[in-house]
Amino acid sequence: MNNRVHQGHFARKRFGQNFLNDDFVIENIVAAIAPKKTQALVEIGPGLAALTLPVARRVDQMTVVEIDRDLAARLAVHPELKDKIRIIQQDAMTVDFAQIAQERQQPLRIFGNLPYNISTPLMFHLFEFTTSVADMHFMLQKEVVNRLVAGPNSKTYGRLSVMAQYYCQIIPVLEVPPTAFTPAPKVDSAVVRLTPHQTIPHPVKDIKVLGQITTQAFNQRRKTIRNSLGQLFTLAQFEQIGIDANLRAENLSVEQYCALANIYQPQQTNTPSQA
Numbered sequence: 001m002n003n004r005v006h007q008g009h010f011a012r013k014r015f016g017q018n019f020l021n022d023d024f025v026i027e028n029i030v031a032a033i034a035p036k037k038t039q040a041l042v043e044i045g046p047g048l049a050a051l052t053l054p055v056a057r058r059v060d061q062m063t064v065v066e067i068d069r070d071l072a073a074r075l076a077v078h079p080e081l082k083d084k085i086r087i088i089q090q091d092a093m094t095v096d097f098a099q100i101a102q103e104r105q106q107p108l109r110i111f112g113n114l115p116y117n118i119s120t121p122l123m124f125h126l127f128e129f130t131t132s133v134a135d136m137h138f139m140l141q142k143e144v145v146n147r148l149v150a151g152p153n154s155k156t157y158g159r160l161s162v163m164a165q166y167y168c169q170i171i172p173v174l175e176v177p178p179t180a181f182t183p184a185p186k187v188d189s190a191v192v193r194l195t196p197h198q199t200i201p202h203p204v205k206d207i208k209v210l211g212q213i214t215t216q217a218f219n220q221r222r223k224t225i226r227n228s229l230g231q232l233f234t235l236a237q238f239e240q241i242g243i244d245a246n247l248r249a250e251n252l253s254v255e256q257y258c259a260l261a262n263i264y265q266p267q268q269t270n271t272p273s274q275a
Ligand code: SAM
Pocket: 015, 016, 017, 018, 019, 020, 021, 044, 045, 046, 047, 048, 049, 050, 051, 065, 066, 067, 068, 071, 090, 091, 092, 093, 112, 113, 114, 115, 116, 118
C-alpha cells in the first residue's frame, strides 16, 4: 500500500520510499556493514532512520544524504541523532563524495537502502569517486544485484556488470523479501557489497570509451560484435587482441572490453566489412 502513514510520514513514491520495518533484517544489514567507531560512514537516503540509528550508535559521527526536506528536518531534531549526524539535504546524484572524504580525512564507507528508481545512475555517479571510497553496501532490487555480479555467457551479464566490475569487487550479502518494507515493493531485494579495487585490474585510458563500447555492444546484444562494434573496430583490431569477432556482447570478459577500449582510435570510421 503506497502513501501509508508511517511514524506520521507519508511514503513518497517519487523518492522511492520503502522503509525497512524488520528488525532482524536491519540487524543483519548493520552486521554486514560492521561499522567501527572512527570510520567515515555515509548513508544515502536515511529516511526514518531504520539503519541510521543502529549505525550511528556504533560510530562517533556520520554523514547522511537525504533529498526529502521533511525527512531531513525530522533527522535534524532526532534526540539521539541530532548531535551525531551531519545532514546533507540534497540529491545524492549531485553530491561530491570526494569532498566528504577529504573532510573526514579517510575513505568513505557508503551505504543505503537505495531508492530503486535511481539506483543504477546513482551507482554510476558513485563509481566516479571510487578512489575516495573504502566500500559500499546497498539494498537494491535483487535483479540489479544479479546483474552486478553476473559473469560472461549469461543473460544477466550486461553493461552494468562490466562497468561495476571494472571498478569494484562485488559480493551479494543478503536477500530481503518485500515484507521487510513499508510499503512493500513489488520485487525481491538484496544487499550487495561493492569494494573498489585497490588497483584497477584492467585499467583503460579513457573510461568514457569503455562506456561507449559497452553501450553499443549490449544495445545490440544479439548481434555479433563484428556487426555491433563494426563501426568502432576493424577485423584486424579484433584479431590483434585475440578476440573472435563472431562472438556476441555477452561472451566478452571485462578484460576483453578493456582491451578493446585501449586500442580504440577515435578518428576511425570503419564499416563492418572492413578488415
Ligand atoms: N533508509 C530508509 C530505510 O531503509 O527505511 C529509507 C529507504 S527508502 C528506500 C529511500 C530513501 O532515499 C528515502 O528516504 C528517500 O527520501 C531517499 N532518497 C530518494 N531519492 C534520493 C536522492 N536522489 N538523494 C538522496 N536521497 C534520496
